[in-house]
Amino acid sequence: MPGTPHTVSDVMTRTVVALRSDTTFKDIVKAMERWRVSALPVVDGDHRVVGVVSEADLLPKEEFRDGDPDRYARLRRLSDLTKAGARLAEELMTAPAVTVPADETLAQAARTMARRRIKRLPVVDAEGVLQGIVSRSDLLKVFLRNDEDIAREVRREVVAFLFPDPVEPIGVEVRDGVVTLTGRVRDTSIVPVAARLVRAVEGVVGVDCVLLGAPRRPDLDPDLPAVAPVGEAGGDPTDRSGSRSS
Structure with a gap:
């Protein structure tokens, strides 16, 4: 991988x-x-x-x-x-x-x-x-590796592997070695895995993972809780949410 x-x-x-x-x-x-x-x-x-x-x-x-x-x-x-x-x-x-x-x-x-x-x-x-x-x-x-190289590897080796069919395109931004992932994915249970794999990429200083699940559909999912990133108020690792890791 x-x-x-x-x-x-x-x-x-x-x-x-x-x-x-x-x-x-x-x-x-x-x-x-x-x-x-x-x-x-x-x-x-x-x-x-x-x-x-x-x-x-x-x-x-x-x-x-x-x-x-x-x-x-x-x-x-x-x-x-x-x-x-x-x-x-x-x-x-x-x-x-x-x-x-x-x-x-x-x-x-x-x-x-x-x-x-x-x-x-x-x-x-x-x-x-x-x-x-x-x-x-x-x-x-x-850690002298430039941000562009890190971003390319994250997109190629992590995002494309784990999220081949996201709800919306996954954003990968790298600044001073800190990687930020944004977007919506179909299976939020593997979001923590994504954070760990990104952290393992050489040259990465930290990871901010803000991947969310599919947006709520009130007409079809009336009981689905509002989306909130894991670790924030109301967050739950089992719901359609994301996580933040550093």
Whole structure:
């Protein structure tokens, strides 16, 4: 139904600086400074990702540089103390690395970053070989999509699919990524489905769905309640109404 979502391979950076396990502490800092990144993947001899070194892994050396740690630090921060004395990437890296396949959707990658609280992910193939890197800013590129492109996809992939024979033409307006649907449809039970599918279109910031059912016919439907959008006074998801979603 809706068009194939963009995947990590569509937005990732393919030229990646990687570290060897024997890269020294100072060379790691130099690489981060030169390439203006806060983390670097560590690879083995076959270019498989085995870990990641971030600025957080390097900071303990400075934190514990000018004094002996107290008893609390020795008990609770053993890992940081170990890294404070580390000299090579293999001693500093966080392992195993959190990685992402190139064919994963941007939404899936975003969920991984949010749940693991990380800013970037090494992109690997089925063998774990490094293919690229994807960052938070890469995932946000979909919101640079222009309103006209979004409107065309909504009309083609959602409106034409769900409402091939509407009571009146369905209006699709997009402004700053916010999609507004207007018009009348024969089956209002699928209006919430339309809102969800529109929200899933890449680049959409929000959805205002004001789709209504067929107009009341007093002579034929004397008991039919007046039409009101769902969520407003008198609205009912089971009547011939629309819904508003954001």
